Amino acid sequence: MPIDMKLLSSEIKNQVLNSMISIIDRERNAVLDANKKDLQAFNREDQALYDRLVVNDAKINSMIQAIKEVQAQEDPVGKEISDVTLDSGLKITNKTAPFGTIMIIYESRPDVTIEAAVLAFKANNKILLKGGKEALNSNIVLEKCWHEALEENGLSKDWIKLLHLKREETQEFLKNPTEKLDLIVPRGGERLIKFVKDNATCAVLISGRGNNFLYVGKDADWEKTIKVIVNAKTDKISGCNALDKVLIDKNIPNYQDKVKELQAVLTNLKVELVVDEHIGKILPKENVITSQDIWYEEFLAMKLLIAEVDNATTAIDMINNYSGGHSAVILTEDIESAKVFMEQVDNAAVYHNASTRFTDGGQMGVGAELAISTDKLHHRGPLGLKQLVTNKYYVFGDGHVRV
Structure with a gap:
């Protein structure tokens, strides 16, 4: 045999x-x-x-x-x-x-x-x-x-x-x-x-590759948002569960101030930022996207793309179009918005108010993973x-x- x-x-x-x-x-x-x-x-x-x-x-x-x-x-x-x-x-x-x-x-x-x-x-x-x-x-x-x-x-x-x-x-x-x-x-x-x-x-x-997205909803708790983004981006840059893209809802209160605060926190941690044209107007010293190919890229580095979106629907469409199908996050205090996001995003793992770094066999209770x-x-x-x-x-x- x-x-x-x-x-x-x-x-x-x-x-x-x-x-x-x-x-x-x-x-x-x-x-x-x-x-x-x-x-x-x-x-x-x-x-x-x-x-x-x-x-x-x-x-x-x-x-x-x-x-x-x-x-x-x-x-x-x-x-x-x-x-x-x-x-x-x-x-x-x-x-x-x-x-x-x-x-x-x-x-x-x-x-x-x-x-x-x-x-x-x-x-x-x-x-x-x-x-x-x-x-x-x-x-x-x-x-x-x-x-x-x-x-x-x-x-x-x-x-x-x-x-x-x-x-x-x-x-x-x-x-x-x-x-x-x-x-x-x-x-x-x-x-x-x-x-x-x-x-x-x-x-x-x-x-598959990571290329993981995080959407900051208009009802997000900003303190939680900062904490989750920092962990997902900087905890282990070589992990396929590290964060690559952040989409911020422009309707969040004190939008520009919060974008500038996020920049300050990430810059202090030596994270290189790339921004879309909208965020670029708020953060004029950061590099603006020069090629759409970057949306498909998994960075595996201290690098993060930040972009503006009009609403959750736009964020969901972008994630389903560009992501590697690995992990995606919504930051919001609105449970119904979180439910819709998690149901409609086509990823292996979807998160509400938690870091992508938990997409791991040991962290998810599966144990060792292949x-x-x-x-x-x-x-x-x-x-x-x-x-x-x-x-x-x-x-x-x-x-x-x-x-």
């Missing part, structure tokens, strides 16, 4: 994870030393990518915690979805089942080598990891830890495998895979996602353990034939 079809007991899977917790802790210095090599070789011009590459003791502790959380979760495989007996006597049971083999392609972050693999493995999937060359040394050490944990428990190390492929080789593998592939999850920017979609021959689940899906098939939002299974129908008959 192929490795990716073998069903493992919950007990053996949790034993592997238990081994992995001990091994990573033991090999902590080896992981840190390998990561230092990656950091020394990296060009720091891309600060967001550099931030994702860094592994320290706190990051290793987070890896261990992610494994513990997944270990504690209920096995998602073989759970009954429905069970019916038809008038004909056929008994039909629908249960969760593994995908088979999942390939994840990602840039920079070595912690994905842990979080992606632990989720896929607990859901009984074989996982192929294609990390970026910038994290090669870190990923090699983490793969060795996985292989030790698997073999220590009598399992093949092929369950979790790091692919050492150059771009051209990856392209050929996607077009003509040398082994069965059931699902590919690309984690990265637009170029990576397009590369995978253009070349893959199996299902691709998009973990990615934030901006696709609608088969799941949108954090891809946790329960989302890494498909389903299978079991049909029981007694010589039944269709007439």
